[in-house]
Every structure is written in C-alpha cells, then in structure tokens.
Amino acid sequence: MLVLGAPLDPADHHQAAAQQALEGFTRSLGKEIGRGRTVNLVRLTDASAAESTLRFLLSPKSAYVSGQVIEVGTPQEPEGAPDGDRPLTGRTALVTGAARGIGEAVAETLARDGARVVVLDVPGAEQDARRVADRLGGTALLLDITAADAGARIAEALPDGLDLLVHNAGITRDRRLVNMPAERWIPVLEVNLASVLRTTDALLKAGALRRGGRIVATASIAGLAGNAGQTNYGASKAGIVGLVRSLAPRALAEHGVTVNAVAPGFIETRMTAAVPLFIREAGRRMNSLAQGGLPVDVAETIAWLAHPGSGAVNGQVVRVCGQSLLGA
Ligand SMILES: NC(=O)c1ccc[n+]([C@@H]2O[C@H](COP(=O)([O-])OP(=O)(O)OC[C@H]3O[C@@H](n4cnc5c(N)ncnc54)[C@H](O)[C@@H]3O)[C@@H](O)[C@H]2O)c1
Numbered sequence: 001m002l003v004l005g006a007p008l009d010p011a012d013h014h015q016a017a018a019q020q021a022l023e024g025f026t027r028s029l030g031k032e033i034g035r036g037r038t039v040n041l042v043r044l045t046d047a048s049a050a051e052s053t054l055r056f057l058l059s060p061k062s063a064y065v066s067g068q069v070i071e072v073g074t075p076q077e078p079e080g081a082p083d084g085d086r087p088l089t090g091r092t093a094l095v096t097g098a099a100r101g102i103g104e105a106v107a108e109t110l111a112r113d114g115a116r117v118v119v120l121d122v123p124g125a126e127q128d129a130r131r132v133a134d135r136l137g138g139t140a141l142l143l144d145i146t147a148a149d150a151g152a153r154i155a156e157a158l159p160d161g162l163d164l165l166v167h168n169a170g171i172t173r174d175r176r177l178v179n180m181p182a183e184r185w186i187p188v189l190e191v192n193l194a195s196v197l198r199t200t201d202a203l204l205k206a207g208a209l210r211r212g213g214r215i216v217a218t219a220s221i222a223g224l225a226g227n228a229g230q231t232n233y234g235a236s237k238a239g240i241v242g243l244v245r246s247l248a249p250r251a252l253a254e255h256g257v258t259v260n261a262v263a264p265g266f267i268e269t270r271m272t273a274a275v276p277l278f279i280r281e282a283g284r285r286m287n288s289l290a291q292g293g294l295p296v297d298v299a300e301t302i303a304w305l306a307h308p309g310s311g312a313v314n315g316q317v318v319r320v321c322g323q324s325l326l327g328a
C-alpha cells in the first residue's frame with residue numbers, strides 16, 4: 001500500500017501537523033496490516049518525477065521495504081526515456097564488497113538492468129570476485145578499499161569514469177564497549193566509514209562520476225536504532241547517514257550526482273549466519289513481516305535508486321528491514 005503526501009512546510013504548522021500525521025499513520029498501519037503486505041509514505045514535490053519510485057514501491061521488488069517515508073524532490077537534470085527492461089544500459093557500476101552476499105546480489109541486479117559492473121573486493125576474495133564478474137560479463141577489481149590510494153586506483157581502472165558507485169563493503173567486530181580493544185574498533189570504522197568518505201571525495205574531486213550518476217552507501221538499522229555489542233558498527237553506519245544527508249544537496253548541485261543510503265535490517269548472508277542462534281532468530285522475526293530479508297531485497301532497492309528516473313530521490317536513507325521493531 002502506498003500513502004501519498006507532501007513535504008512539511010516550515011512556514012505552516014497546520015500543514016506540517018497533517019503531513020507528519022501521515023507518517024504516524026503509515027508506520028502504525030504497517031504494523032497492523034500483516035500477511036506480507038507493506039505500507040510506505042511518499043512525500044511528493046513534483047509528481048512527474050515520481051514514476052520510478054511509485055513503480056518500485058508498488059512492485060514485489062520492494063517486498064522487504066515497509067514503514068518508510070521517502071521524499072521525491074524535483075529532478076535537476078531532464079530525464080531521458082530509459083530502456084524499459086534494461087534502464088542502466090550504457091552505465092558503469094562499481095560495487096564494493098561484491099564477491100558475495102549483498103554486494104554480489106547488487107552487482108547481479110545492476111547487470112540485469114543493463115549496467116557494466118565492476119566487482120571490487122579484497123585480494124583474498126579473488127576467486128569469488130572473478131566468478132561473480134565472469135558470470136555477469138563484468139570485471140573484477142581486487143583492492144582493499146581501506147588503502148589510502150583506493151580512490152585513485154578506482155579512477156585509474158575506469159579511465160572513462162563511472163555512473164554508479166555502490167559502497168557496500170562492510171565488516172563487523174562485535175564486542176561490548178567495555179571489552180572493545182582498538183583492534184576491533186579501528187577496522188570497522190576504517191572499512192565501513194573512513195574508506196567511504198575517502199573514496200567518495202577522491203572520485204568526486206577527480207570528476208570520475210559522470211553527471212546523472214548515483215552514489216549509494218550501505219548503512220544499517222544498527223546505525224539508526226543502536227545495537228548492544230555494536231558501538232563500533234553502529235557509529236560507522238550512523239556516520240554513513242550523516243555523510244549522505246550533508247553531501248547529497250552539494251553533490252547534486254555541483255556534480256549532478258545523487259547520494260542516498262540503504263539501511264538493511266536482518267538480511268540472510270554469511271554476516272548474519274555468524275550471529276549466535278538465539279539473537280539470529282530474534283533478529284529474523286522482530287519486524288512487521290516476521291521474517292528475514294534476502295540480499296536481492298537490498299539489491300532491488302539500490303537498483304531503484306540507480307534508475308535514470310530516480311534523479312529526484314536525493315539524501316534519503318531507506319531502510320530495507322521489513323519495518324524492524326528496532327528504531328523508528
Ligand atoms: N547482512 C545483514 O543483515 C546486513 C544488515 C545491515 C547492513 N549490512 C551491510 O551490508 C553490507 C554487505 O553485508 P553482507 O552481509 O553482504 O556482508 P558479507 O560479509 O557477506 O560481505 C561483505 C563483502 O565485503 C568485502 N570486504 C570487506 N572488507 C573489505 C575491504 N576492506 N575492501 C573491499 N572489500 C571488503 C568482503 O570480502 C565481502 O565480500 C555491509 O556494509 C554490511 O554492514 C548487512
């Protein structure tokens with residue numbers, strides 16, 4: 001189900017109250033409706049810019065997206081008419097951490113939509129990265145994203161530039177803060193946040209992202225709601241949200257590139273398979289859909305943000321969590 005609203009008007013508290021009420025209505029209905037159904041709210045500025053968003057939210061591609069509030073603004077660039085089945089034809093996508101898990105599904109989905117994909121992963125994951133790249137007719141780029149020169153090496157590997165940059169690589173090193181040594185804190189902040197800041201800055205500065213491009217970073221509901229044992233991970237993923245909100249308007253104005261984040265909830269991957277059984281079962285069930293999500297659910301959300309018609313979606317953090325009971 002879809003609820004349509006408008007952005008809150010700071011100069012009109014009656015309008016703002018009514019529009020905010022729609023948010024409470026949507027989130028409450030999401031928790032009532034059950035049976036695998038979803039409810040989302042779209043705040044529209046310009047209805048002509050909303051087609052890709054409405055199509056996504058009304059299709060099974062958004063099966064694990066519920067209770068979300070998504071703002072669709074005004075597109076900056078006139079949108080061409082993309083190929084219906086392969087809307088990303090002619091575009092180059094770089095996905096970090098794409099040798100397995102969510103990243104692999106993202107690469108596969110963007111390739112399905114016509115993009116040429118570059119599968120970036122650590123040298124230790126060479127076999128898997130090459131397997132994914134070969135299967136999708138793309139190329140593998142073996143690189144630790146925390147390397148100081150990672151941005152320069154990406155730009156060098158893609159001399160014609162790129163259109164879609166998906167920051168997906170991420171790690172966990174869980175421990176309660178009282179027992180958290182620097183060896184568990186630093187790598188999580190480095191992989192999940194500092195490298196995203198460094199490579200984004202380097203690629204934007206080098207002009208490597210073409211106009212009409214997209215940056216999508218991977219946050220987590222742990223960064224929005226907090227999670228015991230994950231102060232390092234929660235901090236890194238909350239940092240992604242700050243990056244997106246601050247950079248999005250400037251990147252669009254200066255480079256014609258949108259910047260958004262997805263915040264997955266419990267997604268069935270090797271990362272969540274390593275969680276102890278009791279916590280894993282709770283994580284799987286504690287959402288309005290009472291089940292875990294699949295990597296493809298995150299991948300389809302990224303494919304919607306990458307779509308040429310989604311240029312009016314900017315600075316958004318979209319949870320892919322089945323409306324997890326953790327956080328809003
Ligand atoms: N699985 C979930 O439930 C879940 C929930 C919320 C957020 N996320 C986020 O989604 C993203 C993908 O998660 P996943 O479950 O697929 O994880 P995963 O562990 O299955 O895969 C992560 C990939 O990133 C790669 N990687 C790690 N460090 C790297 C580095 N320094 N340079 C390049 N590549 C590196 C790994 O080799 C691996 O291929 C992560 O950012 C994660 O934090 C996952």
